[in-house]
Amino acid sequence: MATSTFSFSLIILLFSLFITSSHSQSQPQYVLPQRYFINCGSQSSIEYTGRTFIGDENPTQFSVSGGQVANNLASNTSIYQTARVFDKKTWYELQADGNNTFVMVRLHFSPFTFNGINLSNSTFDVSISRFALLSGFNVGDVPVVKDFIIPIGSETSFRVEFTPGSGSSPAFVNAIEAFTTPSDLFRQGVSVPSVSPDGDTGNTIIVSSSYGFVPRYRINVGGDAIVVERDTLRRTWVPDEAYIFASQAATNRSGTPVFTSAGSSSTDAPTDVYRTAQELTSRSVNLTWSFKVNSNQMYLLRAHFCDFLSQGLVDPNAGFNFFVYTHHKKVIQPGNIVKQPQVPFYVDFVVNSVASESLNVSIGAISGNNQSVFLNGLEIMELVENLDMADNGGSGKKSNKVYIVVGCVVGGVGLVLVLLLGFYIGSKCGKTKPAVVAKPDNVVPSYGRSSYTSINMDFTMNHASPLPNLNLSLRFPFADILHATNSFDEKLVIGKGGFGKVYKGTLPDGMVVAVKRGEKGHGQGRPEFVTEIMVLSKIRHRHLVTLIGYCDERSEMILVYEFMEKGTLQDHLYGENKNYPKLSWNQRLEICISATRGLHYLHTGSDGGIIHRDVKSTNILLNENYVAKVADFGISRLDNVDESEISYIKGSFGYLDPEYIRCMKLTQKSDVYSFGVVLLEVLCARPALDNMLPQREANLADWAIRHIQNEKVEAIMDSYLVGTINPNSLRKFLNMVERCLKDTGDERPSMIDVLWDLEYALKLQQMEKEPLYEDSTMNTSLELPMSMIHRLPSNSINNDSSVNDYSVAAASYPSESQVFSQLNIDEAR
Ligand SMILES: *[C@@H]1O[C@H](CO)[C@@H](O)[C@H](O)[C@H]1NC(C)=O
Ligand SMILES: *[C@@H]1O[C@H](CO)[C@@H](O)[C@H](O)[C@H]1NC(C)=O
Numbered sequence: 001m002a003t004s005t006f007s008f009s010l011i012i013l014l015f016s017l018f019i020t021s022s023h024s025q026s027q028p029q030y031v032l033p034q035r036y037f038i039n040c041g042s043q044s045s046i047e048y049t050g051r052t053f054i055g056d057e058n059p060t061q062f063s064v065s066g067g068q069v070a071n072n073l074a075s076n077t078s079i080y081q082t083a084r085v086f087d088k089k090t091w092y093e094l095q096a097d098g099n100n101t102f103v104m105v106r107l108h109f110s111p112f113t114f115n116g117i118n119l120s121n122s123t124f125d126v127s128i129s130r131f132a133l134l135s136g137f138n139v140g141d142v143p144v145v146k147d148f149i150i151p152i153g154s155e156t157s158f159r160v161e162f163t164p165g166s167g168s169s170p171a172f173v174n175a176i177e178a179f180t181t182p183s184d185l186f187r188q189g190v191s192v193p194s195v196s197p198d199g200d201t202g203n204t205i206i207v208s209s210s211y212g213f214v215p216r217y218r219i220n221v222g223g224d225a226i227v228v229e230r231d232t233l234r235r236t237w238v239p240d241e242a243y244i245f246a247s248q249a250a251t252n253r254s255g256t257p258v259f260t261s262a263g264s265s266s267t268d269a270p271t272d273v274y275r276t277a278q279e280l281t282s283r284s285v286n287l288t289w290s291f292k293v294n295s296n297q298m299y300l301l302r303a304h305f306c307d308f309l310s311q312g313l314v315d316p317n318a319g320f321n322f323f324v325y326t327h328h329k330k331v332i333q334p335g336n337i338v339k340q341p342q343v344p345f346y347v348d349f350v351v352n353s354v355a356s357e358s359l360n361v362s363i364g365a366i367s368g369n370n371q372s373v374f375l376n377g378l379e380i381m382e383l384v385e386n387l388d389m390a391d392n393g394g395s396g397k398k399s400n401k402v403y404i405v406v407g408c409v410v411g412g413v414g415l416v417l418v419l420l421l422g423f424y425i426g427s428k429c430g431k432t433k434p435a436v437v438a439k440p441d442n443v444v445p446s447y448g449r450s451s452y453t454s455i456n457m458d459f460t461m462n463h464a465s466p467l468p469n470l471n472l473s474l475r476f477p478f479a480d481i482l483h484a485t486n487s488f489d490e491k492l493v494i495g496k497g498g499f500g501k502v503y504k505g506t507l508p509d510g511m512v513v514a515v516k517r518g519e520k521g522h523g524q525g526r527p528e529f530v531t532e533i534m535v536l537s538k539i540r541h542r543h544l545v546t547l548i549g550y551c552d553e554r555s556e557m558i559l560v561y562e563f564m565e566k567g568t569l570q571d572h573l574y575g576e577n578k579n580y581p582k583l584s585w586n587q588r589l590e591i592c593i594s595a596t597r598g599l600h601y602l603h604t605g606s607d608g609g610i611i612h613r614d615v616k617s618t619n620i621l622l623n624e625n626y627v628a629k630v631a632d633f634g635i636s637r638l639d640n641v642d643e644s645e646i647s648y649i650k651g652s653f654g655y656l657d658p659e660y661i662r663c664m665k666l667t668q669k670s671d672v673y674s675f676g677v678v679l680l681e682v683l684c685a686r687p688a689l690d691n692m693l694p695q696r697e698a699n700l701a702d703w704a705i706r707h708i709q710n711e712k713v714e715a716i717m718d719s720y721l722v723g724t725i726n727p728n729s730l731r732k733f734l735n736m737v738e739r740c741l742k743d744t745g746d747e748r749p750s751m752i753d754v755l756w757d758l759e760y761a762l763k764l765q766q767m768e769k770e771p772l773y774e775d776s777t778m779n780t781s782l783e784l785p786m787s788m789i790h791r792l793p794s795n796s797i798n799n800d801s802s803v804n805d806y807s808v809a810a811a812s813y814p815s816e817s818q819v820f821s822q823l824n825i826d827e828a829r
């Protein structure tokens, strides 16, 4: 099956490589798009606030489903002299580029009298892309601009829909602006701590794709009003004066923000917001702002900071208090978050107002700490659910997992995350490993860009101490690495990620290798580097990627691996590199079997066993013959290490064992869970977590299990596979996947069981060509013949060949197909 025709397929060793859209360094400067600026009810274009608004009478780039043209020549603003009036549900259909981003929509309403009807009196609803954004909206007497931010996912068009209230005057609109924002305006998959007036709720919420945003307040603290022309995203910001509740000793300050990849960008908030601040001048009072909000409503609260007050190096421990209401306290440590003064950043919270009709935030000093206390900006946005979600209640037991997951993205390691224990999901845990009770301060909120690396990984970065207990024979001189990679020739880069770059290199003896060079200040730190070397120099297996050497000279963190020509498994399923031919079911099973062998060896092969902790489709690499090898042992753990010192969760979104999250119980069965998700990726050819999908579909495991249990698996399968899989093989596979994804480790199979089942599924698939037995009298449960098979205890199986022998023997168990075939023949058609 493997041929050498895919010479372009050089992407390899993409260790944890997940080039997130928020990796700001590789991101081009955002430019406000040309589209859409629409002058409603007009044939002509008009310049207004720096943009050309195009008449909607004969549109070419969008469509309008109806409405009447109306004039209001009395208006003193040209754009408001025309409008489109709707006496029934009407929409504008606009195009989107489907790039998983957000659209900012700004609607202009300037009331007037139309055919004797006073439109100030109209009430109507507005929805955009299935988000109900305004309901029973009444413009009032003066012009109003309403803006919204909507996650647009992979949609290539969306509708702005107006529905007049029953018995009310018609709906109308004077102008529409709709343009895509930077895709990292809300960071994908990053969760945010949730706060109520009573304090921390203990939950974290992923807001990026689940909600529409209706901005309520944008405040330029300590500064003046900012009009649309001064904000790239055409937002307006107002001074904070009116909202200061307890006006204590504070003063306006101004300075110069310095934008770096460590913090937020000038599209997160305009430079003018970061340029001004209020600084608290007394260390014995708090400064409080109070905003009127609706009760029982969820808001995203985003606080913007830029410490231009501290000089020189900022002490990472210096900080001040930021309160949401009175009970939630977050210590803001600029030196820890962005490392240097003048670099802007923001911190997000989700606030549930519950019974309160105000949202209060305060800043205050920490005694004995001389960090200046300040605030630059605030945004408060109402979170609006998608109608699909609302229909569904969004309350399925399982679906909570998508929401209430997990802490902060560690920039460099892509989606590997590190979470200080933040929550307890209220489920049973073993007595020996009690759940850790949430402490508000321990929830890691999100800061600026995700290239902010976490507390746990970064502090060792600058130390270049010699590595302990490492296999020195694997140590390469830096000069050799330079030689192998032609001094890190950019042309040899075959992979890139938060950790740095991977180069294709050639050793003096002609051996082709992959050279992964950790970059300072990025992602994987020294602990991961050391772990990877320790693990890989200790074990060797046909299905684990081979470490050829490392280099730690000059505080470099370089790893040299065997070259894996065909890249990651993910690339072949749905990755960027669409040029790979589709894999057949046989090939997919063979790849899974190889990976299972590698993991089985990892779990049982060396003393005490090793837990990989980051099993995912980007960590399974394929060589030129499509032989799979497991890679990336940076966060793996020796099983015999005492757990007590571990107090944070590591792993990747979408693959994390729920029991591990709940109970901090990390076992080899956590890898089995993650591998179960990989098996679903193999079947369905989609990512483990896709936050651009509706909430119910975002998490692959939840979504697929639901379909499997409802016997609707064809609906989720890779369409390429439909009709090609022997139903018995599929059934065996699904049954095993379901067991891998059980809630508790005890219910999950071990890797050797998985191996056995995969081999069996392959066997059944290969039998396809042979005539199927038919036995209409047999309708026994599927599990019956399987349970009769006696298995060897898995701990007696430590190497590849005995595994092989065993599984061959087992797979030749007679005539299971007799049982299966009749049951499944109908489904196959
Ligand atoms: C136009 O009129 C509105 C009141 O209808 C007023 O608030 C606004 O300031 C005026 N704008 C200009 C540019 O004169
Ligand atoms: C969005 O995707 C299209 C192609 O699908 C591409 O041409 C365009 O440049 C992308 N836009 C952005 C902002 O990335």
Ligand SMILES: *[C@@H]1O[C@H](CO)[C@@H](O)[C@H](O)[C@H]1NC(C)=O
Residues within 6 Å of the ligand: 113, 118, 119, 120, 121, 141
């Ligand atoms: C329209 O109605 C609003 C309030 O209902 C009122 O304030 C306004 O004066 C009316 N406008 C006209 C032109 O009648």
Ligand SMILES: *[C@@H]1O[C@H](CO)[C@@H](O)[C@H](O)[C@H]1NC(C)=O
Residues within 6 Å of the ligand: 117, 118, 121
């Ligand atoms: C507008 O509504 C107000 C109260 O809702 C009513 O008093 C007024 O008569 C209405 N005006 C018109 C023109 O319908």
Ligand SMILES: *[C@@H]1O[C@H](CO)[C@@H](O)[C@H](O)[C@H]1NC(C)=O
Residues within 6 Å of the ligand: 222, 223, 224, 239, 241, 250, 251, 252
């Ligand atoms: C701070 O600046 C704003 C805007 O320039 C101004 O309105 C306000 O009076 C200033 N406050 C103080 C305390 O100087």
Ligand SMILES: *[C@@H]1O[C@H](CO)[C@@H](O)[C@H](O)[C@H]1NC(C)=O
Residues within 6 Å of the ligand: 283, 284, 285, 286, 323, 325, 326, 327, 362, 364
């Ligand atoms: C600041 O506010 C917090 C929360 O309300 C409160 O606990 C603290 O005592 C206040 N500090 C001062 C100096 O008033």
Ligand SMILES: *[C@@H]1O[C@H](CO)[C@@H](O)[C@H](O)[C@H]1NC(C)=O
Residues within 6 Å of the ligand: 197, 245, 290, 325, 326, 356, 358, 359, 360
């Ligand atoms: C918020 O501040 C206001 C004062 O503006 C106060 O009346 C209210 O009780 C505070 N709300 C909460 C929930 O603390």
Ligand SMILES: *[C@@H]1O[C@H](CO)[C@@H](O)[C@H](O)[C@H]1NC(C)=O
Residues within 6 Å of the ligand: 310, 311, 370
């Ligand atoms: C804060 O205190 C440290 C030592 O405690 C001192 O070195 C530093 O200069 C102080 N910073 C300011 C801004 O006062």
